[in-house]
Amino acid sequence: MSTDSTYEHHPAHHFRDAEHEVEASKFGLWLFLCTEILMFGGLFVGYAIFHAMYPEIFIAGSKFLDWRLGALNTVILLISSFTVVMAIHSAQTNNKKWVLINLYITLACAAGFMIVKYIEYSHKIHDGLLPGKFFSYTGAEAAVQNLPLYFSFYFMMTGLHGSHVLAGMVLISWLIYRAHKGHFGPKYYTPVECVGLFWHLVDLIWIYLFPLLYLVG
Amino acid sequence: MGAHHIIPAKTFLNVLIALLFLTFVTVWVAQFDFGVMNAFIAMAVASIKGALVLMYFMHLKYDDKSYLVIFFTGIFFLFVFFFFSQLDIVTRIFEGNTL
Structure with a gap:
C-alpha cells in the first residue's frame, strides 16, 4: 500500500472552483439516477399491470422464492449503504484508514449479495423455473396457467438489479484503488459521494423489489 | 450550497437501525392477509424506508x-x-x- 499524502486534487479547467466541480458532478449524477429510475420504472409498471391481470401467477410464483434469502440480501445491502456513508464521513474527518475499511466492507457486502443471488439463481435454473419457453418445472404447482410469466419478471428485475450490483462492485474497487493512493480527504471526496449515490439507488430499488417479488405475491 | 455538512455518524447509525427494524416490519406484516391492501401496505413500508435512504444516506435533506x-x-x-x-x-x- 503506497499512501501518497501529498496528493492534491485540482478541479478540471472548465470549472470555476472546487465547489463548482462538486455541484456539477452531483447534478449530473442525479440526472443519471433519474434515467435509472425510469428504466427500472418500466419493469415496475409492467409488474403492476400483469399483477392486476393475473394475481394468481404472482401468488404461486412468489412461493418458489425463499423470503429468508431475500431478507438476508436486504440486510446486506442496507449495511453496505451505511458503510458507504461512513466512508464519506471518514473522508470528511480525514480518517483515511477508515475510508478504506468502510469501502472494503461495502465491497464484501456487494460480493455477499451476489453469492446469495448465485445460490438462488442456480436453484431456480436447476428446477427449470425459468422465463417463457425455457420453463421446464413439472411439479404440481406448475398447473397454474402462465406461471413462467412470473419468472420472466423475477429474472428481468433481479437480473437488471444484479448487473447494477456488479457495476457497483467495479466502481467501489476503483474507489479502493484511489483511496489506497490517498486521494480522498476532507477537501476532495466527490468520487466517493457519486459512487455512493449510485450505490444507494441500487439499495433503494432492492427495497421495493424484495416485498414485490418475495412477499406480496 | 455553501459549506459541506458533516452529519454526525450517530445519525447514520440511527437511520440504519430504523431501516433494519422496518425490514423486520416488512417481513412481519407479510404474514397477515389484508386482501387487496397487501401490496399497498408493503409499498407503504418500502416507501418509508426509501424516504430514509433518500433523505439521510443520499443527503437530500441537507443538499x-x-x-x-x-x-x-x-x-x-x-x-x-x-x-x-x-x-x-x-x-x-x-x-x-x-x-
Whole structure:
C-alpha cells in the first residue's frame, strides 16, 4: 500500500472552483439516477399491470422464492449503504484508514449479495423455473396457467438489479484503488459521494423489489 | 450550497437501525392477509424506508434542493406512466369481467 499524502486534487479547467466541480458532478449524477429510475420504472409498471391481470401467477410464483434469502440480501445491502456513508464521513474527518475499511466492507457486502443471488439463481435454473419457453418445472404447482410469466419478471428485475450490483462492485474497487493512493480527504471526496449515490439507488430499488417479488405475491 | 455538512455518524447509525427494524416490519406484516391492501401496505413500508435512504444516506435533506427537484421530476413521470397504463388496464378488466 503506497499512501501518497501529498496528493492534491485540482478541479478540471472548465470549472470555476472546487465547489463548482462538486455541484456539477452531483447534478449530473442525479440526472443519471433519474434515467435509472425510469428504466427500472418500466419493469415496475409492467409488474403492476400483469399483477392486476393475473394475481394468481404472482401468488404461486412468489412461493418458489425463499423470503429468508431475500431478507438476508436486504440486510446486506442496507449495511453496505451505511458503510458507504461512513466512508464519506471518514473522508470528511480525514480518517483515511477508515475510508478504506468502510469501502472494503461495502465491497464484501456487494460480493455477499451476489453469492446469495448465485445460490438462488442456480436453484431456480436447476428446477427449470425459468422465463417463457425455457420453463421446464413439472411439479404440481406448475398447473397454474402462465406461471413462467412470473419468472420472466423475477429474472428481468433481479437480473437488471444484479448487473447494477456488479457495476457497483467495479466502481467501489476503483474507489479502493484511489483511496489506497490517498486521494480522498476532507477537501476532495466527490468520487466517493457519486459512487455512493449510485450505490444507494441500487439499495433503494432492492427495497421495493424484495416485498414485490418475495412477499406480496 | 455553501459549506459541506458533516452529519454526525450517530445519525447514520440511527437511520440504519430504523431501516433494519422496518425490514423486520416488512417481513412481519407479510404474514397477515389484508386482501387487496397487501401490496399497498408493503409499498407503504418500502416507501418509508426509501424516504430514509433518500433523505439521510443520499443527503437530500441537507443538499441543494435542485437534486430534490430532479428526483421528483423522475418520480412524477414514472407516476404518469404508471397511472395511465394502470387506468387503461383496470377499465379493460372491468369491461371484460362481470365484476
